[in-house]
Amino acid sequence: MIARVAAASIDDVSVAASKAGTKAAGVVIDDAAVTPRYVTGLDPSRELPIIWKITKGSLKNKLLLLLPGALLLSWLLPQAITFILMLGGAYLSYEGAEKVMEKLGEPRHGKTLEDVIEDPVKFEQQRVNGAIRTDLILSAEIMAISLNEIATMSDSFWVRAAALAAVGIAITLVVYGAVAMIVKMDDVGLHLAERDNGFAKKFGRFLLHLMPRLLVALSFIGTIAMLWVGGGIILHSLEELGIHALADIAHAAQHVVEQATGALSGLLGWLTYATISALFGLILGAILVFVLHHVFKMGHGQDEHADAH
Template sequence: MPGGLVALLDDISVIARVAAASIDDVGIAAGKAGTKTAGVIIDDAAVTPSYVTGLSPARELPIIWNITKGSLKNKLIFLLPGALILSWLLPSAITYILMLGGSYLSFEGAEKVMEKLSGTKHGKTLEDPIEDPAKFEAQRVNGAIRTDLILSAEIMAIALNEIASVTDNFLTRALALAAVAIAVTLVVYGAVAMIVKMDDVGLHLAKKESSAARKLGRGLLHAMPRLLVALSFIGTIAMLWVGGGIIIHGTHELGWDGLYDIAHGAEHAVAEATGSLSGVLGWLAYASVSAIVGLVLGFVIVLVLHKVFGFGHGPGKEAEAH
């Protein structure tokens, strides 16, 4: 009996060590994937506040919660199983899916740039009167969840690509993908909730007796419009940078190194010329080339869709804030 107990305890310790190693693998894989998806996360966090702009402040948090639930459903119910099955049956398709998503992000970013430069709008916007608030809110939520599906697909595809380079264990991949999906969703929509309620917090503080609180409140109220403008700008840049970067990497994976060599050549040239700031400025050079690639590709897609096929005009497009 003692011998059997010792053997049992030894087996348990082995299992515990294996489990601990698996948890560690999940953490490493999820962490590496999280850093690679940062650009899409920035874009997601920057774009989402526009979906509650113009609606009642009392409805902002419920709307964000509905979008959060939709995002988790997108990632965990649809994209996670699909990504795992795809990585198992047809791993080479991940590159093409990434490039398709990169093209979409480039299109969205270029469309925003063109609208800013020309002053024209595609589809219904917040400048139009809201005739049915409930219907408009439902459209906003559905539109946000559809946009989230694209961005979430990019996040999951990028994450899977990185996780696959760390481990080939199916369960570890699944757990790491789930960890990335949940963490990204909570970070993005938690940040969005804080951003959209900043003006309410500022208004509350501005009514306090403390002069310091009132000053902070007025500062928040003053900063909120500028923050939303900055987020819109950052979101557009992130779309172009991430979209172009995905295209550059994808073409390299498919054997065409022209864009890849230009981007990395610029990165290395700037890094070598800038000394102590080489890391940051080298990355900035690569990101700038990626954004230019995304912008050019996006312009081509916009022109084809709008001018050739006539998509994106009139009331057929869901109400979106551009």
Template sequence: MSAGLLALLDDVAVIAKAAAASIDDVGVATSRASAKAAGVVIDDAAVTPSYVTGITPDRELPIIARITLGSLKNKLVFLLPGALLLSWLLPQAITPILMLGGAYLSYEGAEKVIEKLGGAKHGETLEEPISDPKKFEKERTQGAIRTDLILSAEIMAISLNEIATITEVFWVRAVALAIVGILITLVVYGAVALIVKMDDIGLALAERKSGIVQAIGRGLLRAMPRLLTTISLVGTIAMLWVGGGILLHGVEVLGVAAPAHWAHGIQHTVEHATGALAGVLGWASYAAISAVVGLAVGFVLVFVLHKLLRIGGEAH
């Protein structure tokens, strides 16, 4: 065998090893980034079911499918290339952009709190007759996709930050970020679809001949209204704590560290005082502080937009 052929085979082997290492980097980056983004994923799953509440059962899955496609478009068409380009060309712009998203989530959450407390309602709500079902469905779907854009931006930013610690190879970052976006979207909206169709599953089980199966079905039917109410509440709280958390972290990155340090100080104090429950209660304390920050910022934005600038009319 000629020396030239041996050299060529050696080069091919080196390329193959490099490719295998890169694929391994994609797997490691994907798993670590997904774990880091898990908190926001839970928030996303809690927020979304509220957007199909009040929709006729036959339209629930089609709406979730549209939201899923919108979420994939958000992540793969807009956020992935945008995140990669910003991290390459203007990394300092990522934090302010995320803070705008945090402010939007805080505004949305505060508006829902005000409505629940009897304040002015904006747009058609579930407490009122739905005069135009198609328009209502379109507005709910668009609202879900807008909220998903903010949560997806946070997921992609967290994921990219984690992936960047593993590899500097551009295409590996891009592939890993795309995989994270697709997997998280399918998991979140698969769970949402299961939640919103649980009453139909319960009804089907309640009609079976087996007494045990019927009991399970009736239990699901009784539990679903409470579960959906709870999920709606968790979704509102999630908007506030994610929004407030983004703002706390953002101002810290921009040089105003006192608010975030104060919040983390309370978190550490709770952790040291609670022993075995330190992790859960410490996280809960920081989440509660973040939610209060989000609510305060949201109240200010609602006042400015609705009262001063007159943006967004009351429901009629």
């Protein structure tokens, strides 16, 4: 009897985790796109150690902070989850808009690879900390989506907890495993390029030619993803709070595109909504950048005060 109950519970957990993970797939893609920019341009020998540090930080985010927090909030104060997600969406919009504005001529804030790095260890730790902060926001969205899906499938506290833990662990390993493969693909290319086999040599050279461009592209996609996810979180959260105007505009544009594009309606409709979400995130983030940097003077002097940053 105990074995049957245990087997049934495990089955419930696996089904709930599978469905929840599928629902969160969009944010997972964003997470995978954002992360490579934190190792782009650094010493290749430090890429895997940095990714491993971020992976451990991501697991701590999900299992030690977000899992108990999500379960506790869903029990005591479920309406607070929406406001927490909105704060996270605002932070992602701010981060993404700051990157865009720096590209357009806004003074950079904090050390970048274009500056002289006096302390590589400290700079690396700042990169890791930044990645873990961003992961916290994306992980919160993943856990919130997962919890919402799991809550409709099971009333058992332990099934919800186990399913959320399974989703968190699986998604973290998939995302950062994929990131590790992407950033080390140039090493694979170098190894193949040195072989005598003609096809292997050509393929290795192709990878060596492709990977720097791919990493730059992923860095760009990561910035867009921050705006897209951040703006999308805000739009959806406002809709949940009964403020429908902005979300209605995005949905209306999506439906217009879907009706006009036939076979590609699903893809182009989704792309329309994502684009509007990103534009909204950019506008919101630009406002936050202006207020924090120019009104409250936050972010200035970080080259001299990196620890404060």
